[in-house]
Amino acid sequence: MTTVAIIGSEKSGRTSLASKLGKKGNVSDITMYEFSKSGKVLTAIDVVGYPKSIKPLVTALNLSDMAILCVSPSGLDACAGECIVALDILGYKHGLIVLTKSDTSYPHALDELQNNIKKITAGTVLEKWEYISVSTTSFEGMEELKEMIFAIGESVDEENAKLNDSPPRVVIDQCFNVTGIGCVVLGVLLQGTIHAKDKMNAYPINKPLEIRSIQLHDVDAKTAPTGSRVGLALKNIQSKEIERGSIVSNNETVITDLTLNCVLSQFTKGFSVGDVLHIFVGLQSAPGRVESIIVNGEDVKHAGPVKECTVRFSGSKEIAYSRSDRFILANLDEKQRFVGYGFSE
Numbered sequence: 001m002t003t004v005a006i007i008g009s010e011k012s013g014r015t016s017l018a019s020k021l022g023k024k025g026n027v028s029d030i031t032m033y034e035f036s037k038s039g040k041v042l043t044a045i046d047v048v049g050y051p052k053s054i055k056p057l058v059t060a061l062n063l064s065d066m067a068i069l070c071v072s073p074s075g076l077d078a079c080a081g082e083c084i085v086a087l088d089i090l091g092y093k094h095g096l097i098v099l100t101k102s103d104t105s106y107p108h109a110l111d112e113l114q115n116n117i118k119k120i121t122a123g124t125v126l127e128k129w130e131y132i133s134v135s136t137t138s139f140e141g142m143e144e145l146k147e148m149i150f151a152i153g154e155s156v157d158e159e160n161a162k163l164n165d166s167p168p169r170v171v172i173d174q175c176f177n178v179t180g181i182g183c184v185v186l187g188v189l190l191q192g193t194i195h196a197k198d199k200m201n202a203y204p205i206n207k208p209l210e211i212r213s214i215q216l217h218d219v220d221a222k223t224a225p226t227g228s229r230v231g232l233a234l235k236n237i238q239s240k241e242i243e244r245g246s247i248v249s250n251n252e253t254v255i256t257d258l259t260l261n262c263v264l265s266q267f268t269k270g271f272s273v274g275d276v277l278h279i280f281v282g283l284q285s286a287p288g289r290v291e292s293i294i295v296n297g298e299d300v301k302h303a304g305p306v307k308e309c310t311v312r313f314s315g316s317k318e319i320a321y322s323r324s325d326r327f328i329l330a331n332l333d334e335k336q337r338f339v340g341y342g343f344s345e
């Protein structure tokens with residue numbers, strides 16, 4: 001079971017590619033395309049709401065095991081640059097770079113494009129990602145691409161298997177009420193193993209619940225391992241008490257104000273005390289006002305790029321997280337909106 005986020009700039013061929021990888025399913029600011037054949041299950045997420053908003057990009061990357069960065073023959077633009085910064089500050093492990101619309105280009109031009117991208121991604125998490133040229137009209141490269149996706153999927157499965165004994169955490173991306181069943185949620189099991197009848201909690205509301213039943217791609221299951229995309233019927237809780245970003249777990253921290261040890265991207269102008277940044281953790285996001293910035297033990301008014309700093313934020317919305325969660329900082333007023341990342345103190 002592999003979930004892949006299809007990202008890149010406008011008109012880079014994202015939707016065409018996603019729609020060739022599976023059958024259209026759920027639509028919101030992201031669209032899911034599902035594929036299932038001889039035990040191989042693939043979900044491709046088209047980030048339709050991006051670049052208008054960065055939220056669907058962060059959402060899709062958090063729901064996925066791997067990313068595909070689409071670059072068309074017209075090359076890299078600011079938006080592709082922003083996707084690269086996003087992948088880098090998320091510390092995104094797995095992905096491929098797909099040169100799209102190859103039928104409209106020439107081999108030497110595609111080689112040049114690849115060299116160009118290699119230069120720009122040097123030193124980022126994308127440095128060692130593989131390249132492939134594809135066309136969704138001539139189907140050049142499509143079968144090979146699927147094989148590459150499933151190969152990465154296998155190494156993700158091996159990594160996930162090591163997390164099966166960790167405390168279970170499910171991040172919810174959809175939630176609705178089903179007549180006769182009650183609250184049904186869809187999400188991804190980030191770590192651990194869950195079983196029908198398990199008693200857990202919903203966060204940030206911090207309310208006990210029971211897992212009534214589990215489905216894996218519409219098939220009933222008694223248990224689900226790490227990495228599964230699950231549908232859960234929940235007992236003792238109503239659908240309106242849960243939203244995208246909620247976490248079903250046994251132990252999360254819930255806060256409104258937080259202090260983060262941050263690393264800023266070299267592609268940000270930084271921020272100042274008094275600025276309001278957008279803070280993402282998992283699928284949750286909340287505005288946070290910068291109250292103080294400490295660099296090398298000293299209180300400063302402004303944090304520039306490539307600096308490690310400790311930032312205290314005051315917020316107005318409860319967010320739930322675990323110690324190892326990576327927070328992403330964004331400034332929605334900048335052209336390149338991703339500022340950096342941080343971990344809670």
Ligand SMILES: Nc1nc2c(ncn2[C@@H]2O[C@H](COP(=O)(O)OP(=O)(O)OP(=O)(O)O)[C@@H](O)[C@H]2O)c(=O)[nH]1
Binds near residue numbers: 009011013017048102
């Ligand atoms: N010749 C050719 N055209 C393509 C290919 N893939 C996409 N296109 C065309 O390129 C345009 C953009 O493709 P989309 O798949 O809509 O790209 P997108 O990134 O989803 O675009 P937006 O969501 O509108 O930003 C469309 O007119 C497609 O028909 C391809 O492999 N070959």
Ligand SMILES: [Mg+2]
Binds near residue numbers: 014015016048
């Ligand atoms: Mg599209």
